[in-house]
Amino acid sequence: MTDYLRAESGIRSWLGTTDHKRIAIMYLCAVTIAMMLGGAFAMLLRTKLLISGPGIMEPLTYNRLFTWHGLTMVFMFMIPAIPAVFGNFMLPIMVGAKDLAFPRINLASFYVYCAGAALMLWGMVHGGADTGWTFYAPYATTSPTDVAPIAIGVFILGVSSIMTGLNFIATVHMLRVEKLGWMQLPLFVWAIYATSIIQVIATPVLGLSVTLVALDHALGMGLFDPALGGDPVLFQHLFWFYSHPAVYIMILPAMGVVTEIAPTFARKNILSYRAIAFSSLGIAFVGFLTWGHHMFVAGISQLDAALFGVMSMFVAIFSAVKVFTWIGTLYRGSIALTTPMLYFFAFIYLFAFGGMTGIAVATTSLDVHWHDTYFVVAHFHFIMIGGTLTAFLGAIHYWFPKMFGREYPEKCGVLSAIGVFVGFNLTFVPQFLLGNAGMPRRYYSYPDQFHVLNVCSTLGAYLLGAVMVFTLGYLIVAVFTGKRTSANPWGSRGFEWRVPSPPPTENFDEPLDPTIGCYDYDRA
Amino acid sequence: MTAHSQYESLARRQATARLGMWLFLGSESLLFAGLLALFAAYRVMYPTAFHDAAEHANVALGTINTYILLTSSLTVALALRATEHGRRRATVAWLLVSIAFGVAFDVLKLVEYAQHLHDGFAPGHYYTATSLPPSSVLYFTLYYLLTGLHALHVTAGVIVLGWLALRARRGDFTPTSHIALECGTLYWHLVDLVWIFLWPILYLLR
Amino acid sequence: MMRYLLTWLALVALATVSLFVSGSSIALSLAIAALKAALVAAFFMHLWGSRPVHRIVLITAVAFIVLLVLGVVADVGTRDLAGPYVP
Numbered sequence: 001m002t003d004y005l006r007a008e009s010g011i012r013s014w015l016g017t018t019d020h021k022r023i024a025i026m027y028l029c030a031v032t033i034a035m036m037l038g039g040a041f042a043m044l045l046r047t048k049l050l051i052s053g054p055g056i057m058e059p060l061t062y063n064r065l066f067t068w069h070g071l072t073m074v075f076m077f078m079i080p081a082i083p084a085v086f087g088n089f090m091l092p093i094m095v096g097a098k099d100l101a102f103p104r105i106n107l108a109s110f111y112v113y114c115a116g117a118a119l120m121l122w123g124m125v126h127g128g129a130d131t132g133w134t135f136y137a138p139y140a141t142t143s144p145t146d147v148a149p150i151a152i153g154v155f156i157l158g159v160s161s162i163m164t165g166l167n168f169i170a171t172v173h174m175l176r177v178e179k180l181g182w183m184q185l186p187l188f189v190w191a192i193y194a195t196s197i198i199q200v201i202a203t204p205v206l207g208l209s210v211t212l213v214a215l216d217h218a219l220g221m222g223l224f225d226p227a228l229g230g231d232p233v234l235f236q237h238l239f240w241f242y243s244h245p246a247v248y249i250m251i252l253p254a255m256g257v258v259t260e261i262a263p264t265f266a267r268k269n270i271l272s273y274r275a276i277a278f279s280s281l282g283i284a285f286v287g288f289l290t291w292g293h294h295m296f297v298a299g300i301s302q303l304d305a306a307l308f309g310v311m312s313m314f315v316a317i318f319s320a321v322k323v324f325t326w327i328g329t330l331y332r333g334s335i336a337l338t339t340p341m342l343y344f345f346a347f348i349y350l351f352a353f354g355g356m357t358g359i360a361v362a363t364t365s366l367d368v369h370w371h372d373t374y375f376v377v378a379h380f381h382f383i384m385i386g387g388t389l390t391a392f393l394g395a396i397h398y399w400f401p402k403m404f405g406r407e408y409p410e411k412c413g414v415l416s417a418i419g420v421f422v423g424f425n426l427t428f429v430p431q432f433l434l435g436n437a438g439m440p441r442r443y444y445s446y447p448d449q450f451h452v453l454n455v456c457s458t459l460g461a462y463l464l465g466a467v468m469v470f471t472l473g474y475l476i477v478a479v480f481t482g483k484r485t486s487a488n489p490w491g492s493r494g495f496e497w498r499v500p501s502p503p504p505t506e507n508f509d510e511p512l513d514p515t516i517g518c519y520d521y522d523r524a
Numbered sequence: 525m526t527a528h529s530q531y532e533s534l535a536r537r538q539a540t541a542r543l544g545m546w547l548f549l550g551s552e553s554l555l556f557a558g559l560l561a562l563f564a565a566y567r568v569m570y571p572t573a574f575h576d577a578a579e580h581a582n583v584a585l586g587t588i589n590t591y592i593l594l595t596s597s598l599t600v601a602l603a604l605r606a607t608e609h610g611r612r613r614a615t616v617a618w619l620l621v622s623i624a625f626g627v628a629f630d631v632l633k634l635v636e637y638a639q640h641l642h643d644g645f646a647p648g649h650y651y652t653a654t655s656l657p658p659s660s661v662l663y664f665t666l667y668y669l670l671t672g673l674h675a676l677h678v679t680a681g682v683i684v685l686g687w688l689a690l691r692a693r694r695g696d697f698t699p700t701s702h703i704a705l706e707c708g709t710l711y712w713h714l715v716d717l718v719w720i721f722l723w724p725i726l727y728l729l730r
Numbered sequence: 731m732m733r734y735l736l737t738w739l740a741l742v743a744l745a746t747v748s749l750f751v752s753g754s755s756i757a758l759s760l761a762i763a764a765l766k767a768a769l770v771a772a773f774f775m776h777l778w779g780s781r782p783v784h785r786i787v788l789i790t791a792v793a794f795i796v797l798l799v800l801g802v803v804a805d806v807g808t809r810d811l812a813g814p815y816v817p
Contacts (some may be wrong), residue, residue: 098530101540167545173531173783174540200547201794204554212558212669220649221665228648229573231657238558287799292805294813303812304805334749368815370620433667539781546784550791558796568806583749590745594766599740601774605731620790699806713775720766724759 002424003405004504018103023110025403025502030113031085032472034076041069042451043465046427046458048444052451059444063130064145066442071150072135073159076117079246082253083199084113084164086395087192089403091168093496094186094502096512098179101170109163114157120153130443134243134416137224137235151214158203160211161249165199168192180514183277186495190277194284198245198252202288206242207269209235240291244478247289248287251351251383252280254391255322258347261398262326262490265341266333269519270509275325279318286315296367299449302344305364312362316355339413343394343510346421350386354379357432372442375435378428385424393420393519401489405502406482412474419467424505494518527721545707551715556673556718558676563725570659575730577656577663579647580609585636586727589629590719596625598718600685600709607705615705618691622712624683631693633675640664667726676719682717684708737773741766 007013014022045065048056057065088106092099094248100106123129128146131139140147172193176185212235215221222228224235255276263270270276292300292308326348335341358377361367370376394414400408430453435441439450446454488497495518499507516523529539544665567574600604640646644653647668651661691697697705744766752759772778777785 092530101593102544162551166551167543167546170540171542171543174536195527200551201554203789204551205558205798208555222648223665228661229570231565231569233804234562236806238561241798241801288794292801297813299648300805301808301812302809303814305815307804543783546787550787553791556796557798560795561799563801565806566798568803587749594738594745595740597770597774598734601734603732637771661767686789710775715766720770721763722765724748724752728748728759730753730755
């Protein structure tokens, strides 16, 4: 049987496909472009920050750049990336199915993503949005820039996200192959399932919030306008009710990826299946109880702030459980230091470090000092880049042979992993110091005493950018000219490695036999 | 259903569609959550203004609309039952009755809006009435947004029921295969469910 | 058939009751509304006698709507009690 890449040719067979694997590849192209674009915005804004005073670009341009950087990265890359690429590709195979529950909705979700992204980009080209990606009222509702198209673009991207989540939940419930119970599922599936719950429940609230901003800006609805009695802080409640769980949409799939990588390259069963599975659900649900920690100094009641602070501590427990389980999985394992495994180690270190700074800012009395400074910026970049992007890159390298049937050059992979780690730390460790010393975020200029650290951060960003371009380069070359590989080059027990690389269109020549577990390395 | 289908049986495919529909309904209902939260918050902040503003709600029209939607839920349920018993013409008839109810709901809504706008109770910065405390504008803005969002769903529901009526007339639905009809009726019931809460919150609370 | 008609009658009756008693108390109006919603969900939407997962979906959605409303009201309602952070 021929594989899914060669099954049909021609652009129409791709654009009209309902094969989850082809849709995953199309998403991969789209999110990679988004990531590069978001990265370009970052390079530009960090360039401004090489000098402490005015110059290089206008303040309005700078404000637009950090807004577009945030919007592009969050909504066009971070939220869809791992679910829509690797979730799409791997989920059906991992449950033993031929495709997702609703293949046409899957394809539709891709086109909805494109429409939302296009509208957002059009809005940006029209000079839109200098409000920060968070669209806070009252500035967002009165800004002279064109906020409405971008806000609606975000809404549409949200619809795509809901469609994907819905599809995944239905697939896990209804398409598991016979004998594959919930507690035999690959843990990546649990991670994607938990993520999908958040997507389906939280995203509509985002849709409403950005619509209200658009309505306020374009039509003067005035719901958050103090002149009419409105309270701008209420916008923040609505916005963060989605946007906090959103960060768990960004990290849970990444955790799922590293949970697949560790057993394969330690040749050992995961330390505790239940710990990982249930902590994923724990993060998904408790994550909904913490949104107020973005608003400690916004003007909410201190009683409310205290409640949110306590809940924010609780949600960290689940992440800690995972970190200890991953490390425990390596104990007495037989570790192979391949590129994916290097990314695994980078993830553990950077996520744990970033997570601890999360506990720090969740402490209300400390956040009073750090809120809206570079400390917070560094914290979330540690999680988003150090966590999610690292896992995304690990996933790309881990599943590259499966998706393309070819090898990537391993030496390049090692170089890229090291380069990402070094570049990332050079960029963001100085930002913790800057924030703690009081440098506010989203500021165009800064006092001279912060100059050296800013230069260091910018140079780190340039290095990171260069490494990313290098990584993209060798991966694209490898897609077309890499050495052909066997079905299971890593020797993994995972279900996805039991089908050919690349898989045939219908995934399985014979039904998946889950009686041999996907982490069963005790067996010879 | 082709030989390449990922579904082992028609029953499983239908059950999956049903689950997908419930997930969609769950998601859609969250769309109203933010507006309800805003309404609750502003009511706590401005109890007098909201009380006075609510006096101007047209309880008569709101209540008629409530009875309309409750009855339309019955008629779509009867349409589905007719298909389960293989009665094609009864299905179409009940669907058409339900559509009529939906249209009536929307018309009454427009009448209400026209009345409010005539009195100067417009949303946001278009509000011109002077008879109520200032923050009453927030009540009306949320009233328009909540009922407007709901009315959009009613309208979408009418279109869905219309399409289903066409398909039923064509004979697409059999007693054992009518999952699209079932999912469409579930959507209509959601529209009813939302109004069941909007009606007391907007019209009856004093 | 009877099931549908009886449900409808109960709904109409509850709506009528609501008309007269809702003015006095939010809790009462919402309780009656919840009862009506439960009837629609159970009998018109066939939740009674279908797979449990559908009920879980509905209950979860409702729980999160309640969560958002309570979370926002918890802020607005306690600002007099424990004011905002003032540096």
